[in-house]
Structures are given as C-alpha cells and as structure tokens.
Amino acid sequence: MNSRNEIELKNFFIFNSTYCIKEGEEQNKILFYFPPTEDLNTQINNVGLVEAIIKFTGNFKSQCDTRSLHTLKTRQLYYQPEKNFWMTMTLNLPFKVKSKEEVEQLDYMEDEIQDEVYNAVLKQAYDLYYLFFGSFSDGSGSDTILLKSKLMNHFSPYLKSIKLAHCDIMNIFNGIHFLPLNKQNFLNVQCFINLLECTYKFIKYTAVLFNDCLIWSSVEPPSMQTIYQYLTGILLPAQMETEIQGGSMPRNSPFTSTHFGRYVTGPSNLKSAESLGKIPKVHLNSEKSSGTYYMILYRALSATVCLFVAGEELNLSLFRDLDEFMGPKLTTIASDIAEYCAKHITPITNADNSPRFIYFNKLNLACKSTVHLDNRQSGNLATGKDTIKIMVDMDDQKSLIGLSGEIIVKTMNDCWVVGRFSNSREFYLAMQQKNASLIEINDEVKKVCDTELKGIFFHPM
Amino acid sequence: MSAEAETNDVEPGAAPESMLIISESSENLQNMSSSLDEIKKMQPDNQDENINNVDPDDYDDISCNTIATGDDYIKDNDWLGKSKHIFVLSSAGKPIYSRYGNEDKFASYFGVMQALVSFVQADNDSLKSIHVGNTKFVFLFKEPLILVSISKTGESVSQLTAQLNYVFNEIVSMLTLSRLSQIYQQRRNYDLRRLLAGVERLIDSLLDFSDSEPSFTLGAVKCLPLAASIRDTISSAIVQSCSKIKDLVFAILLANNNLITLVRMKKYYIHPADLHLIFNLVRASESLKSAESWTPLCLPRFDSGGFLYGHVSYLSEDCQACLLLLTVDREAFFTLSEAKQKIVEKLRRANCLEGINESLNVREETCAETGFPELRHYLYKCKSTAQFYQPGVGAPYMSDYGRLLTLYRRAHQRLHSTSRPLKLLYEKSSDEVLLAWDTKGFELYVVLEPSTDKSATIALIGKLLTWIKKQEDRLFHLNAPTF
Numbered sequence: 043m044n045s046r047n048e049i050e051l052k053n054f055f056i057f058n059s060t061y062c063i064k065e066g067e068e069q070n071k072i073l074f075y076f077p078p079t080e081d082l083n084t085q086i087n088n089v090g091l092v093e094a095i096i097k098f099t100g101n102f103k104s105q106c107d108t109r110s111l112h113t114l115k116t117r118q119l120y121y122q123p124e125k126n127f128w129m130t131m132t133l134n135l136p137f138k139v140k141s142k143e144e145v146e147q148l149d150y151m152e153d154e155i156q157d158e159v160y161n162a163v164l165k166q167a168y169d170l171y172y173l174f175f176g177s178f179s180d181g182s183g184s185d186t187i188l189l190k191s192k193l194m195n196h197f198s199p200y201l202k203s204i205k206l207a208h209c210d211i212m213n214i215f216n217g218i219h220f221l222p223l224n225k226q227n228f229l230n231v232q233c234f235i236n237l238l239e240c241t242y243k244f245i246k247y248t249a250v251l252f253n254d255c256l257i258w259s260s261v262e263p264p265s266m267q268t269i270y271q272y273l274t275g276i277l278l279p280a281q282m283e284t285e286i287q288g289g290s291m292p293r294n295s296p297f298t299s300t301h302f303g304r305y306v307t308g309p310s311n312l313k314s315a316e317s318l319g320k321i322p323k324v325h326l327n328s329e330k331s332s333g334t335y336y337m338i339l340y341r342a343l344s345a346t347v348c349l350f351v352a353g354e355e356l357n358l359s360l361f362r363d364l365d366e367f368m369g370p371k372l373t374t375i376a377s378d379i380a381e382y383c384a385k386h387i388t389p390i391t392n393a394d395n396s397p398r399f400i401y402f403n404k405l406n407l408a409c410k411s412t413v414h415l416d417n418r419q420s421g422n423l424a425t426g427k428d429t430i431k432i433m434v435d436m437d438d439q440k441s442l443i444g445l446s447g448e449i450i451v452k453t454m455n456d457c458w459v460v461g462r463f464s465n466s467r468e469f470y471l472a473m474q475q476k477n478a479s480l481i482e483i484n485d486e487v488k489k490v491c492d493t494e495l496k497g498i499f500f501h502p503m
Numbered sequence: 504m505s506a507e508a509e510t511n512d513v514e515p516g517a518a519p520e521s522m523l524i525i526s527e528s529s530e531n532l533q534n535m536s537s538s539l540d541e542i543k544k545m546q547p548d549n550q551d552e553n554i555n556n557v558d559p560d561d562y563d564d565i566s567c568n569t570i571a572t573g574d575d576y577i578k579d580n581d582w583l584g585k586s587k588h589i590f591v592l593s594s595a596g597k598p599i600y601s602r603y604g605n606e607d608k609f610a611s612y613f614g615v616m617q618a619l620v621s622f623v624q625a626d627n628d629s630l631k632s633i634h635v636g637n638t639k640f641v642f643l644f645k646e647p648l649i650l651v652s653i654s655k656t657g658e659s660v661s662q663l664t665a666q667l668n669y670v671f672n673e674i675v676s677m678l679t680l681s682r683l684s685q686i687y688q689q690r691r692n693y694d695l696r697r698l699l700a701g702v703e704r705l706i707d708s709l710l711d712f713s714d715s716e717p718s719f720t721l722g723a724v725k726c727l728p729l730a731a732s733i734r735d736t737i738s739s740a741i742v743q744s745c746s747k748i749k750d751l752v753f754a755i756l757l758a759n760n761n762l763i764t765l766v767r768m769k770k771y772y773i774h775p776a777d778l779h780l781i782f783n784l785v786r787a788s789e790s791l792k793s794a795e796s797w798t799p800l801c802l803p804r805f806d807s808g809g810f811l812y813g814h815v816s817y818l819s820e821d822c823q824a825c826l827l828l829l830t831v832d833r834e835a836f837f838t839l840s841e842a843k844q845k846i847v848e849k850l851r852r853a854n855c856l857e858g859i860n861e862s863l864n865v866r867e868e869t870c871a872e873t874g875f876p877e878l879r880h881y882l883y884k885c886k887s888t889a890q891f892y893q894p895g896v897g898a899p900y901m902s903d904y905g906r907l908l909t910l911y912r913r914a915h916q917r918l919h920s921t922s923r924p925l926k927l928l929y930e931k932s933s934d935e936v937l938l939a940w941d942t943k944g945f946e947l948y949v950v951l952e953p954s955t956d957k958s959a960t961i962a963l964i965g966k967l968l969t970w971i972k973k974q975e976d977r978l979f980h981l982n983a984p985t986f
Contacts, residue, residue, distance in 0.1 A: 091622055098615050099635045102583055102653060107636055112660070114629045153922035157634060428923055435923070439913075444933035451917070452927040480929060480957050 045138045048207040049155060052116055052132040053077065056178075056193060057089050060126050061186060073127075073178075073186060074193035076201055092120065092130050110157045117155045121164040127178045131164055133206065156434045162213040163204065169268040171196050176325045176334070203276065208421040210430045211470075214437060215402045217409025218270050219417055221255035222387070227379050231257050234371050238349075241367065246335060247326070247350040252379050254278060254417045261350065262328040263407055269324070269337075269348065274417055277339070278346065281306055302376075303369030306339035306346070309361055318356055326350065340368055345376035397473040397490050398424050400433065404466040410494075413472065425472045429459055433470040436461035440468065450483060458483050462491075467498065514944030515971040515979075516885030516892070522765045522983040523724070523775050523889040538771060539806040542752060542831050588653040589670060589710055592617060593687065594646065599695045600670075600706055616651050620644055632660045643667040647687035648674070657909055659916040662720065666713055669776070672803040673709050676780050677702050680807035708787035709780075716760070717908060720915050721884050721946070722775050723891040724782075727761035728867070731976035733858040738764045738984040740849035744842045746986055750832040751839070752811060754986075755781060758824035758863055762890075766984045774804035775889045784815075785825045791815050792823075795843070797836045800829070814839035818847050822856040823863065869897035873970065877955050878963060879935065882911055882948040883971055885979060892971065892978045911948050914939035918946070929957070936960060 054076040062071040068086045075085050095111060111118040118132045135150045175192050223231075235248050235258060249259035249266065254274040259266050304310070309319045324337045335350040347368060400411040413430060415422040423430070436449050436459070443449070446464040453459070456476040460483065462469040471487055478486075491498075582604055591600035596617030598606035606613070620642055623630040633640040641663040643650040650667040658666075675683060678698065686693050696703075713719040729737075741754045741764065753773055756763040760782055767773065780802070785791060795816035802811060814828040814836060826846065828839045850856050870878040873894065880900060884891040900907040918925050918941045928939040936951040938960060949967070951960060975981065 087622075091619075094615065094619060094622075095633060098619065099633055099638070099640060102635070102638050102640075108634070109636075110634045112631045112634070113623050114631060116628065151922060152631075153920065432923055435917070435920075442913075442932070443930070447930070447932040449931075450927075450929040451925045454924050454926060456926075480927075480961060484957050 046134070046136050049136060050134040051076075051201065051206055052134045053080065053088065054129075054131045054197070054201055055085070055089060056127065056129050056197075057092075058126045058128070058178075059093055070186070073190055074197055076197065078198075088132075089130075092118070092128065096120065096128070108157065108161045110161070112152060115150055117152075117157070117160070119157065119160050119164055121161065121168065123165075123168040123172075124178050129164055129168060131160065133160065153431075156431060156438075158214055158434055158438050159209050159211070160206075162216060163206070163209050166213060166216060166268070166271060167197070167200060167204070170200065170272060173265070173268045173272065173324050173326075174322060205419050205421070208419045210419075210427075211400065211434050211437060212409070212411070212414065212419070214434065215409050216267050216271065216407075217402050218267065218407045219255045219274075219410065220408050221252050221257050221379075221383075223257065223379065224382060224386075227375075227382055228257070230375050230378065234375060235260075238347075238368065242364065244351050245349050246352050249348040251278075251346040251348075252376070252383075253344045257379075261326060265324075265326045265328070267407060273339075273346070273348070275419065277306070279418060281341070301342060301369035301373040303340060303342040303365060303372055305361065305365070306341050308338050308340075309358060312358075312362055312365055318358065318361065321356065324350070338364075340364070340372070342369060342372040343376035344380060345372055347372060395474060397471050397486060399469065399471040399490055399494065400430075401470075401495060402468045404468075412494075413470075426457070428453070429457060429472045432459045433461060433472075436470065437468065450480065460487050462487070469495065514885065514887075515883070515968060515975045516890060516981070517887050517944055518979070518981040518983065520983040521772070521888040522767055522980070523773060523778065538752075539809040539811070539831055542750065542768070542771075586655045587710075587714070588651075589667070589706075590616065590651040590653075591670060591674070591706075592649050592651075593691075593693070593695060594621075594644070594649055595691050597692065597694055599648070599699070600703060602707065602710060616642075617649060620649055631664075639663060641667065643671070645671050647684060656714075658912055661921070662912060662916060666710070666719070669709060669713060669719065669779070670706055672776065673706050673780060673783070674699065674702060675803040675807055676784075676801045677705070679801040679809055680803065681809070705783065705787050709783045712760075712783050712786055713779075715905070715908070717882055717893065717911055718775075718891065719779060720908075720912050721882065721891050723884050723889045724762050724775055724778055725760070725891055725893065726978065726980045727758055727763050727859070727862050728977050729763065729858060729862055731981070733855055734764055734980060735982065736853050737850060737855050737859075738766055738982065740846050740853065740855070741766045742984055742986060744845040744849065745828070748830070748835070748838055748842060750830045750835065751828060751986060752831060753827070753829040755827045755829070756818075756824055757782060757785060757827075758859060760786060762980065763824055763859065764980060764984070766986060769985045771805075773802070777802040777804045781827060785827070791825065792817055795840060799833070802829075812836075814843065816840075816843055818850065818856060818859075822860055824856075824859050867893075867895035869895040871897055875963065875967060875970075877952050877959065878967065879950045879952065880907055881950065881967065882946075884946040886944055886946065888979065888981075890979050907950065910935070910937055910950060914948055915946075929960075938964065940964070 055072060056074040057071045058073060059071050061073075062068050068089070069082055072085055072089055096109070099109070107122065109120040111120075116132055116134055118130060121129045123129065133155055135152060136154050137148045137150045140147045140149045171193075175196060178189065231250055235250065239245050239248060247259075247261045249261055249269065250257045251273065256266075256270060261269065305319075307319070307321050309317070321336050321338060323334045325334050326332065333352060335352050336356060338349040338351060340347045340349065398413045400409075400413050402409045413423060413425050415424055432451060432453065439449070440447075440461070440463045443463055448463070449461040451459050457472060457474050458478065460471040469491070471490060473483070473486060475483070585603050587602070589600070589602040590598075590606070590613065592598055592613045594617070596614050598610055598613045600606065601609075620630050624644075629644060630642045632642065637657070638653065638655050639658075639660060641652040641654070641660055643664055648671060650670055652663045652667055654663055686695070686698070718724055737756065741756070745751050745754060745766070752768045752771055754766040755778070756765075762778070765773065781800075784800070790796070795814065798813050798815060799810040800813045801807060801809065805811075811829045811831060812833050812835065814830075816826055818824045818826060826843060828842065830839065870876075870880060880894060880896060882891055882893050896904055896907070914928055914930070914937055917928050918939055924941075926941055928937070930937045931953065933953060935953050936955050938949045938951070940947045947964070947968075949960075949964060951963070955963070971978070
C-alpha cells in the first residue's frame with residue numbers, strides 16, 4: 043500500500059435522534075449522509091456510535107462543547123448547531139508506510155489533523171447552510187422530506203468543494219481581509235454607499251469588496267463573516283474565471299461605453315432579459331432582528347457591491363435603475379482604487395526568505411497573512427504547512443497565557459515561530475534562521491511589527 | 504539560543520555509564536526482554552520454574568453474582584466533578600478498578616466503555632480518545648484489559664496514556680503478564696479483583712504519586728543529594744556485602760522517593776518506569792517500616808514474564824531509607840536478610856546513616872537561596888543517566904505546586920510532540936516566563952519572574968548550568984556500580 047499524504051473525508055452526516063421514536067425506524071433520524079452509497083445498516087451503526095459517545099461523555103459536564111473522537115485511523119468531529127441536531131464529520135488520517143524489520147507498518151499521523159481547524163470547518167459548513175436556508179428546525183416542520191432535500195442540495199456540492207487538506211488557521215479565524223485605503227478613496231466609497239442607501243430606501247445593508255478584500259460593510263460581523271467566506275471562497279473565484287475567459291462580459295448594456303457594471307446575481311442581460319434570473323435569498327442575523335433578504339451582487343471591474351434588499355417586490359425596471367445609478371460611479375471608484383493599489387500595495391510573493399506573518403483581530407475580524415500567497419485556501423504557502431500547524435497549537439494555548447503574552451519556539455529544522463497575544467489580537471511570525479538567538483528573533487519581530495502593523499498596540503514583550 | 508554553543512559540552516550530570524535504561528518516555532511495554540531466563544540459565548541447578556504456572560482451579564469464578572445496584576454515581580456531581588477518573592476493566596467489560604467510588608455501583612458504565620472500544624475495534628480500528636471541551640477520555644486497550652482515564656487536568660493524550668500504561672504495569676507487577684493473559688484465556692469472564700486484593704491500594708498510590716511528581720513525565724528519577732564520597736561508600740558497602748550472593752540482580756536504596764544508590768548485576772539495567780513502580784511500592788506500604796518482608800515482584804520492563812523476589816526493609820529505626828534486594832532465587836530470604844545486616848553495620852561504622860539522615864532532614868534549597876532570585880523553579884534532566892534534579896519549591900508555588908507541574912507537563916509535551924517536536928520553547932504569560940530547552944545531552948525547564956526579559960533569561964540559564972555542573976556529583980548518581 044502506498045502512503046497517503048492528504049486528509050480524506052470518510053463520511054459526513056447530520057442527524058436528529060428525536061426523529062426516531064420506534065425501534066426499527068432508526069433511518070428516520072438520519073437527515074443527510076455522505077457518501078450516499080454507504081449501505082443503510084452502516085449509516086445507522088455510525089450514527090448509533092456517535093449517539094453513544096455523546097451520551098456517555100455528556101455526563102461529565104464540560105465548559106465548552108467542542109467534541110471529537112480520535113481513533114488510530116480516523117478523526118471524527120461533532121457539532122451541535124441547534125438543539126438535538128448533530129453534524130458529524132469523519133476524516134481519514136494520512137499515513138506513511140514504514141518497514142520495520144521487513145514488516146510493513148502503517149504509521150498514522152494523528153497530529154496532522156488539528157481538532158480546532160476542523161471544528162471550525164464544521165461550523166463554517168453550518169453557517170453557510172444557515173445563510174441560504176435558515177435553521178435546521180425551521181426547515182423541518184412536520185415531516186423531514188423538505189429538510190432532507192435542502193440538506194442534500196446544499197451539502198452534496200459543498201462537501202465536494204471544501205479543500206480539507208488546505209484548511210488551516212484561517213478557518214479558525216474565519217477573518218476578513220480589509221483593503222487598506224487612503225482617505226480619499228475610502229471617502230469616495232463611503233459617499234457612494236450613502237447616496238445609494240438614501241436614494242433606494244429598500245436597501246437594508248450594503249457591502250463593498252475590491253477583489254477579495256472588504257472595503258465597507260453594514261452587515262453585522264457574524265453574518266458578514268459567512269458572506270465574505272462565500273463570496274471570496276466560492277462565488278467570486280468562479281466569477282473571475284468566466285471573466286478571464288471573456289465569456290459573459292456584458293457588451294450589451296445601454297451604458298457599455300461609459301461603465302463596466304453588471305449584475306452577478308440578478309438579470310445577466312438587462313437589454314434582453316425577460317426575467318430577473320436567480321437572486322439568492324439570505325438569512326441575516328443582527329442584534330435587533332433576523333430576517334431574509336435578497337442578495338444582489340453588482341460588479342464593475344474588480345469592485346463588487348452587495349445589496350441586501352428586504353421583501354421588496356423586485357422588478358426589471360428597478361434593476362435597470364440601479365444599474366444606471368451604480369454603473370458609472372462604481373467604475374470610476376474601481377479604477378481609482380486599482381490605480382492606488384498598483385502604487386501602494388505590494389503583492390505578496392514567494393520571492394525571498396523574509397519573515398512571514400499572520401495577524402488577526404478578534405474584535406473587528408480583520409485578518410492579514412503573508413504566509414498565504416492567495417486568499418483561496420489553495421495551499422499556496424510561503425512557509426511549510428507545519429509552521430502553520432505550530433501557530434494553531436499556539437492559538438489553542440493562548441487562553442492559558444492570560445490577557446497578553448508571547449510564545450516563541452524553535453523547531454527541529456531551525457524554523458522560528460513567534461506568537462504574540464494582546465487585547466484580542468493575535469500576531470504570528472515565522473522565519474527560517476538557523477543560527478539566530480532568541481534576542482535576534484525578538485529584534486526581528488519588533489521590526490516586522492513596526493513596519494507592518496503601524497499603530498497597532500501590543501503590550502511590550 | 505546563543506548559550507547553546509557554550510553550554511553544549513557541559514551537560515551536567517552526564518556519566519560514562521548509566522544504571523538506568525535511557526528512554527524518552529515510558530509509554531509502551533515493547534521490547535520486553537526475557538532477562539529472567541537468561542539469569543536463570545547461568546545457574547543450571549536452579550530448576551524452580553513453577554512461578555508462572557497458574558492452576559485454573561484455584562481461581563474458579565464464583566463471584567458472578569455481583570449485581571449492579573443502580574448507577575448512583577452518574578448523577579452524583581461530586582463524583583462527576585473529580586479532576587481525573589481512572590477505570591480498569593476486562594476486555595469483556597467486567598469492572599476491575601475505579602479510582603473513586605465502588606465500581607459495582609456503576610457497572611453499566613463499564614459496559615458502555617467496553618462497548619465503545621469493541622465497536623471501533625470491529626471496524627479494524629482502535630479507540631484512542633474522546634475530547635469534549637477541556638475533558639479528555641483516553642482509552643488504552645492492552646490485551647486482556649481496557650484502561651480508561653477521564654481527565655480535566657490539561658494533560659495531553661500521550662501523557663494520560665503513559666499513566667494508564669503505568670497502571671497496567673502495576674497490575675502486571677503483581678501478577679506477571681503471562682499469568683494475566685493465561686487467566687483470561689481460560690476464563691474470559693474472570694473477576695480479576697479477587698486476585699488483586701491490595702493492588703487497588705498500590706494503584707491509588709501510583710496515581711497520586713504520578714499526579715504529584717515530575718519524574719513520571721520526565722521518565723527519570725531524582726537522587727537524594729549526597730556527597731559523592733558518602734554515596735560511593737554506600738555503594739561499595741552493598742557490593743562487598745552481596746558480592747558472594749548468586750542471583751542477586753538489583754540492590755536499590757531509596758529514601759523519601761529519592762534514589763540513594765542502585766547496584767546492579769553486570770549487563771542488566773533497570774528501566775526508570777520499573778524503578779517508579781518500586782518507589783511506589785515502598786511509598787504505598789507503611790507495613791514495610793515495621794518488619795523486613797519478602798515479596799514477589801514482576802518488573803514489566805525488565806521481564807514481564809516472571810517474578811523477581813524482593814527482600815525489602817528499612818535500614819534501621821534511626822534511618823528511614825529503604826533497601827530492596829531483588830533476586831531470582833525465591834529461597835534467598837535468609838541469605839539476603841543476613842546481607843542486609845552486614846550492609847547496615849558497614850554503613851553505621853562509616854557514618855553513612857548520619858549522612859543520609861542529614862540530607863533527608865534538610866529542606867532542599869530554593870532557587871533564591873542558591874543565588875538566583877529571578878528564577879522561581881526549574882527541572883533539569885540529564886538524558887544519558889535518566890536522572891533529574893529540581894530545587895526546593897519557593898514562592899509563589901508553595902501552596903500550588905500542581906500549577907507548576909501543569910506548566911512543566913505542557914512544556915514537556917510541546918517539546919516532545921510526535922509530529923512537531925521543538926528544540927526550544929519560550930512562553931511569557933502574565934504570571935511567569937517559562938523556557939524549555941531540549942538539547943542532545945539534557946532537557947531544561949525554567950520558570951522565571953514574568954518581568955524577566957529575554958537577555959536576562961539567557962544569561963541566567965548559562966549561570967544555572969554552570970552551577971549545576973559544579974554541584975553534579977552531589978545531585979546526581981554518577982557511577983553505575985555493579986556486583
């Protein structure tokens with residue numbers, strides 16, 4: 043047998059034990075099961091084991107409720123997003139083949155899978171479902187057929203799209219990359235949004251992105267996190283692909299000559315459209331209320347505007363109106379920003395051996411990484427994977443450190459990894475310097491903080 | 504670390520030969536030697552091979568009528584809230600041991616644990632641990648027993664597994680592995696508790712001992728600080744008194760969970776994990792103080808297949824050091840008893856008993872008392888001899904040594920993680936600065952005042968290593984005497 047280097051999805055299921063009342067009807071509690079080809083008996087057995095474990099461990103109360111099961115060959119993670127609803131994900135551990143005295147042995151690498159990362163992946167999977175379909179219990183009603191089909195529609199494609207092997211600390215943070223802008227450009231965006239919201243009162247929330255960075259959002263942060271992950275992880279990459287292929291660039295808008303705006307969700311062709319096309323509805327939660335909104339995405343050059351519209355009857359002329367309003371303005375804004383970025387923001391490259399860092403602020407969800415060479419979980423990294431795993435280890439221990447603190451480690455292959463924690467902010471840095479001393483590393487961290495995190499206060503270490 | 508280059512060649516406490524087998528940790532029973540057979544083969548007239556034979560009729564199972572009287576504990580918050588539970592059950596699910604409470608009262612719990620283990624096993628896999636928030640449920644399946652730890656202590660799975668291994672070894676040390684397997688081969692449903700009368704007390708003690716000591720985590724033992732001359736005199740007194748006794752494998756002198764000396768048969772070494780079991784035996788048995796005793800003892804790492812026989816006694820009324828003479832000859836009690844008298848006489852004449860007492864009566868110096876005010880505490884392990892040293896515990900850990908141990912355990916785990924081991928760990932929190940350093944020759948764990956800056960930390964470590972080097976022949980047992 044060959045070695046297996048990557049983490050694999052063994053199964054994924056969602057169940058609710060209260061849906062099985064009589065013995066012999068155990069299949070009723072299974073709401074979704076992947077792979078669908080698994081025979082029913084195995085499905086029922088696997089769900090049964092999870093139920094037994096939850097029951098057994100439930101007696102010993104614990105403060106937080108992240109749960110996982112470690113076996114020699116697999117890792118199973120549990121998440122209960124709503125009462126009685128459990129999501130379970132089982133992963134196959136990677137392994138190496140070792141021959142010991144001519145006998146081949148499989149060496150399963152337990153530490154390759156970090157619970158914190160994959161618990162976050164499970165939660166993200168639920169949040170995305172919630173965004174489009176609302177809660178599990180809303181969807182179930184008296185019989186489970188509807189819920190089952192919703193789950194099927196969402197999770198079957200979703201499971202194929204998550205890149206399990208490339209999940210890492212970014213999933214834990216679930217943060218948002220903000221675009222650092224100068225005042226003028228930022229105010230232009232701000233004015234544009236204010237004018238838009240004033241003109242069209244039915245717009246409840248807005249968000250503006252440039253490429254995969256957020257510039258402005260009035261959506262509550264937890265919902266924005268999920269929308270951001272959806273846009274940057276799933277929708278926009280696909281969109282850009284079609285743009286690159288030149289397929290669907292609109293050349294038929296009456297304003298083509300003056301702007302490049304067009305709808306990503308909504309009517310794709312305003313001139314000839316007879317219908318609105320598919321406009322997704324999303325569930326947003328805010329402190330005051332929660333409700334469903336249409337999510338209209340409009341894009342010009344690299345800028346994307348998301349409009350969240352409540353219950354309004356949408357019609358074609360409204361879209362034409364909006365297009366007329368946003369198109370020229372957004373085109374100008376986008377090209378100004380593009381110009382600014384070209385001058386002031388240097389893209390992250392893999393060119394040198396310079397120190398790499400990841401920054402996350404829990405309060406505003408701001409995240410920045412020079413370890414990841416793109417924002418798409420492609421596994422395109424400037425450091426080894428193990429370095430990021432060490433950062434996850436540190437993140438896991440940060441609660442033990444208190445309000446502020448620092449961890450510095452040197453690995454067996456002389457890579458230094460530094461973690462700093464202060465005021466809900468986390469900063470990680472990795473560098474390869476064989477002969478450096480603790481003090482030199484300290485100086486280096488200071489240098490990077492001074493240049494990259496200007497104005498962000500860390501307790502002096 | 505800049506001090507690395509300067510100090511690499513110091514390695515305080517290193518010795519050309521060790522009396523202990525050097526090991527990173529003590530997680531497994533692998534590579535069991537068959538040392539006993541070897542030793543006996545050197546003595547053709549020793550035909551007594553009876554020791555591991557079990558007569559199944561002696562152990563007829565008549566106690567099947569232990570009926571579970573409801574699962575009272577499962578609703579008992581006191582019981583549920585214990586920071587660490589340990590359970591031992593047979594692979595058929597029969598309760599054998601529970602750290603807290605009467606195991607018959609939650610027999611169904613044992614049933615569930617067994618079912619979980621066997622369900623996962625049916626899938627050609629094995630259950631290792633369940634994590635729920637900060638509680639870890641760790642399972643160790645060692646044919647024919649299942650051991651389970653439910654812990655909120657923050658220890659890692661591998662550390663908890665190591666502790667379960669110790670519990671398993673403690674049971675083996677009373678029965679031998681061969682006998683244990685044999686019992687269950689003959690009777691899967693056997694109630695092992697009937698054979699383990701008294702072992703429960705040993706396991707209780709072992710768990711308390713390993714929860715409150717860094718030696719188990721480090722896989723090392725601590726020596727009683729003694730002037731090298733005294734230690735050498737003691738060793739040679741033992742060697743002289745016992746040199747003519749055939750079959751004597753180990754002579755171990757210990758006091759207050761510290762090793763004074765260990766004399767061994769040439770070619771044979773003792774594993775720190777076995778030595779910990781011996782320490783535990785002495786620690787747990789008050790009765791040894793009143794009379795010399797003769798006890799069969801299996802050292803699982805040395806040879807899990809058979810017994811050694813131990814003559815165990817305290818040196819004298821006025822010196823509370825315990826001497827163990829371990830032999831393969833089950834008839835040697837009187838010979839060894841005589842030898843012990845000779846040893847005590849020699850030690851008394853050479854004033855060694857006083858030396859031992861003096862060291863026992865003196866409280867270990869804290870870091871501050873040895874001239875390191877910024878240093879709160881440290882552990883130093885010399886890898887080549889599997890010995891460690893720690894100073895006396897000072898403020899602020901006097902009343903909370905457990906917190907310090909938790910820090911050390913965590914640091915040890917980080918350094919020795921199987922997939923991401925580290926050379927160096929520096930951690931600054933609001934409460935303290937911790938530095939853990941793993942080099943070729945030693946491991947060092949240092950806890951300092953939180954205000955200590957990095958350059959001061961490094962300078963201090965250099966100074967500390969020099970200090971340990973100067974003290975090494977007092978703090979460590981540098982010779983490895985043999986019969």
